[in-house]
Amino acid sequence: MTADIITIGDELLIGQVVDTNSSWIARQLNLAGISIRCRTAVGDKAEQITEALDTAIVHSDIVIITGGLGPTRDDLTKQTLARWLGVELVFDRATFDRVERLLTSRGIDPGGINRSQAMLPEGCRILPNDLGTAPGMWMEREGRVIISLPGVPFEMKGLMEGQVLGMLRERFPTESIIHRTALCFGLAESTLAERIESWEDALPHWLRLAYLPNPSGVRLRLSAYGVDPLLAGREIDERFERLRQLVPDYFVGFYDSVNQAVADLLTASGHTLAVAESCTGGAISASLTAMAGASAYLLGSVVSYSNELKQSVLAVDAGDLERYGAVSRQVAEQMAVGVRRLCNSDYALATTGIAGPGGGTPLKPVGTVWIAVATPSELFSHMIRLGDLREQNIARASASAVNMLRLLLIGRPEVATSDGLL
Amino acid sequence: MTADIITIGDELLIGQVVDTNSSWIARQLNLAGISIRCRTAVGDKAEQITEALDTAIVHSDIVIITGGLGPTRDDLTKQTLARWLGVELVFDRATFDRVERLLTSRGIDPGGINRSQAMLPEGCRILPNDLGTAPGMWMEREGRVIISLPGVPFEMKGLMEGQVLGMLRERFPTESIIHRTALCFGLAESTLAERIESWEDALPHWLRLAYLPNPSGVRLRLSAYGVDPLLAGREIDERFERLRQLVPDYFVGFYDSVNQAVADLLTASGHTLAVAESCTGGAISASLTAMAGASAYLLGSVVSYSNELKQSVLAVDAGDLERYGAVSRQVAEQMAVGVRRLCNSDYALATTGIAGPGGGTPLKPVGTVWIAVATPSELFSHMIRLGDLREQNIARASASAVNMLRLLLIGRPEVATSDGLL
Numbered sequence A, B: 001m002t003a004d005i006i007t008i009g010d011e012l013l014i015g016q017v018v019d020t021n022s023s024w025i026a027r028q029l030n031l032a033g034i035s036i037r038c039r040t041a042v043g044d045k046a047e048q049i050t051e052a053l054d055t056a057i058v059h060s061d062i063v064i065i066t067g068g069l070g071p072t073r074d075d076l077t078k079q080t081l082a083r084w085l086g087v088e089l090v091f092d093r094a095t096f097d098r099v100e101r102l103l104t105s106r107g108i109d110p111g112g113i114n115r116s117q118a119m120l121p122e123g124c125r126i127l128p129n130d131l132g133t134a135p136g137m138w139m140e141r142e143g144r145v146i147i148s149l150p151g152v153p154f155e156m157k158g159l160m161e162g163q164v165l166g167m168l169r170e171r172f173p174t175e176s177i178i179h180r181t182a183l184c185f186g187l188a189e190s191t192l193a194e195r196i197e198s199w200e201d202a203l204p205h206w207l208r209l210a211y212l213p214n215p216s217g218v219r220l221r222l223s224a225y226g227v228d229p230l231l232a233g234r235e236i237d238e239r240f241e242r243l244r245q246l247v248p249d250y251f252v253g254f255y256d257s258v259n260q261a262v263a264d265l266l267t268a269s270g271h272t273l274a275v276a277e278s279c280t281g282g283a284i285s286a287s288l289t290a291m292a293g294a295s296a297y298l299l300g301s302v303v304s305y306s307n308e309l310k311q312s313v314l315a316v317d318a319g320d321l322e323r324y325g326a327v328s329r330q331v332a333e334q335m336a337v338g339v340r341r342l343c344n345s346d347y348a349l350a351t352t353g354i355a356g357p358g359g360g361t362p363l364k365p366v367g368t369v370w371i372a373v374a375t376p377s378e379l380f381s382h383m384i385r386l387g388d389l390r391e392q393n394i395a396r397a398s399a400s401a402v403n404m405l406r407l408l409l410i411g412r413p414e415v416a417t418s419d420g421l422l
Helices: A021-031 A046-059 A077-085 A093-105 A113-117 A153-171 A189-195 A197-201 A229-246 A258-269 A283-289 A307-312 A318-324 A329-343 A390-409 B021-031 B046-059 B077-085 B093-105 B113-118 B153-171 B189-195 B197-201 B229-246 B258-269 B283-289 B307-312 B318-324 B329-343 B390-409
Strands: A002-008 A035-042 A062-066 A089-091 A119-121 A125-127 A136-141 A144-149 A177-184 A207-214 A217-225 A251-253 A273-277 A298-303 A347-353 A368-374 A379-385 B002-008 B035-042 B062-066 B089-091 B119-121 B125-127 B136-141 B144-149 B177-184 B207-214 B217-225 B251-253 B273-277 B298-303 B347-353 B368-374 B379-385
Touching: A002 A021, A002 A046, A021 A035, A021 A062, A021 A153, A035 A046, A035 B046, A046 A062, A046 A077, A046 A144, A046 B035, A062 A153, A077 A089, A077 A119, A077 A136, A077 A144, A093 A113, A113 A119, A119 A136, A125 A153, A136 A153, A144 A153, A177 A229, A189 A197, A189 A207, A197 A229, A207 A229, A217 A229, A229 A251, A251 A258, A258 A283, A258 A390, A273 A283, A273 A329, A283 A298, A283 A390, A283 B283, A298 A329, A298 B307, A307 A318, A307 A329, A307 B298, A307 B329, A318 A329, A329 A347, A329 A368, A329 A379, A329 B307, A347 A390, A368 A390, A379 A390, B002 B021, B002 B046, B021 B035, B021 B062, B021 B153, B021 B177, B035 B046, B046 B062, B046 B077, B046 B144, B062 B153, B077 B089, B077 B119, B077 B136, B077 B144, B093 B113, B113 B119, B119 B136, B125 B153, B136 B153, B144 B153, B177 B229, B189 B197, B197 B229, B207 B229, B217 B229, B229 B251, B251 B258, B258 B283, B258 B390, B273 B283, B273 B329, B283 B298, B283 B390, B298 B329, B307 B318, B307 B329, B318 B329, B329 B347, B329 B368, B329 B379, B347 B390, B368 B390, B379 B390
Parallel strands: A002 A035, A002 A062, A062 A144, A273 A298, A273 A347, B002 B035, B002 B062, B062 B144, B273 B298, B273 B347
Antiparallel strands: A035 B035, A089 A119, A125 A136, A136 A144, A177 A217, A177 A251, A207 A217, A298 B298, A347 A368, A368 A379, B089 B119, B125 B136, B136 B144, B177 B217, B177 B251, B207 B217, B347 B368, B368 B379
């Protein structure tokens, strides 16, 4: 069972908005066992919409369209769909009444708007929309299903969840698709791929592997198509377990980020954390607190951008700052010790480095970052060398620092400070 | 001049990632006067990639492809492109050396897998990639241009900005499109639209207005198509000047964010800033330090997640914490005063609130945020009420806090603390 998704709107073609609708729809359909063949975004032009419909209907059982259902003149989806189906737009009294009630309840004069919203392609099945003025539409042609939904994300989601997904499950009982994704951190994508080559070769043909690298590590996704879900789930679990045994220090687990792993470890053990950030400028704290529940383990952070603050608040030695420079093992370690004492936490994490674009020297080029972790009884530090891009350097230094803490929390100090670690 | 954008990757079809590449590319091409006809996302399957290429090449002068260039086996773009063009993949020594240098400089063993990164379609023009192992490729067929770029966003952007856009401008001289975008902050989109209705109505027909709301305010974009650039630029400047006079306290300027405006104001005046963050958890510091040059004005920040830290480091009164609670005017003001003293800065900004999902009470529901600013001589505070979503609350509270500082920096204390302000 396959589907095409067509999103309609000029704003999608001038880069004014990022299309989140189609990835949301893709995820929902996948969970329902429907594969997406293609996602297409076209403008509010009848010709482009028709062409996209013509292509989609040849290849897929289901075509889901969003957007272009507004009452203004630039929205053409309904007219184009009606012409494409060879039917007329006809007035629907129930939709008219519903739109009038909705607008009145919001203190808006319905005016002429709602009449155009009640003009719908003859013979379509109307999907009432409780959250806006444009109803969804379910149409059929040559055994294929075409579904048109409004482009406003929460209206689209309301219709999908409340009506469309159930109707699709009824109409197309599907085979199962199972995905599971694990995170690896500390090895470059190519190095990881070499290390696990034999594991990858041994995967059964019905399991597909995908590499998804980002600053937070390399995610590996296994997907099983058309296999009994229980069997597939068990096989995927076993394969990932073998992967864990193959690269135990780099296999983080079933997380999207190392932050989630560290949050789980700290929350489970009841330990607390403090952070001292220089080059990461608050990015570690912000990414930890972006997850609900951070107050269970994070006591606080100090962003010590100036050397004065490193001395006055974190008790970094002025002589060491002078002698070794702010980007040094000594200063990173003293920052970690200082913020741990300040916050009275179990663990502390510190970063100091040169994010760029300025500030580099021949000995300490842009991208040089020192990371230190203070545990209840010991002190560790490690240097990494990143690239030239500030944004990228901040993201990667943050993730590497959190991963270093993770390795110490799971008792792998020799890995946490090993040279090859990213 | 039209372009098609094809993004490649199974992850785009199962909804695992949101495709930000194609909207970014669309925006850049638009600015260069190239219209996008269609955006298509397909999986890592040779048949789907070929089909998308066949369709695109018929309709557009330019086809830009991203993704599927990794060294792992799931990536098929190069092989598919070569077959589609009727050429072989051939070894490129310069690319091989470049990849080896890049990996070695990052402390990664190049190994054998990166040899595959140097196998490229015969006759293509190679676009060297300084930021990753996959080079871009520029190919031509029947007068159309096909450009293949890596899917990693910063590598793609590096190649587009450094090479592709310039090459396209040379190859396809286009009619002019001029866009200019100004930021407004502090009014809801619909309220702003009502206030500036007459201004909008008076725009000449060849100027198009677009509203671009996000947590950082409402950006207004004026676009002129096919008009003499000098004339268009002058007219746009005049229109924006009238807009500024219409809503002087909400018109921030030609910025993407209030952070940029505040960074400019502080840098120009030579004043310094310290930040104390509770509910925003480091997001203000991280967003300020994400911009190069932050060390010119930002001395440091304290993320005081725990009440103990509020007392010990920021000198918030224990009795007031007890009496008024951590989310209160008193605590916000004391945090601002405390961090200003700690860092010895000219200005200080503080936030304390309930980001959610937990922690709300009937009197202080989730979304309640107190913001305080300490200036060299005075102290201001203001409460805002946001929604239920943690991520949005953090983003909006951060932006509102920075905007409050902005209003005080430009001498508008009565607006900074006014009730209607978002």
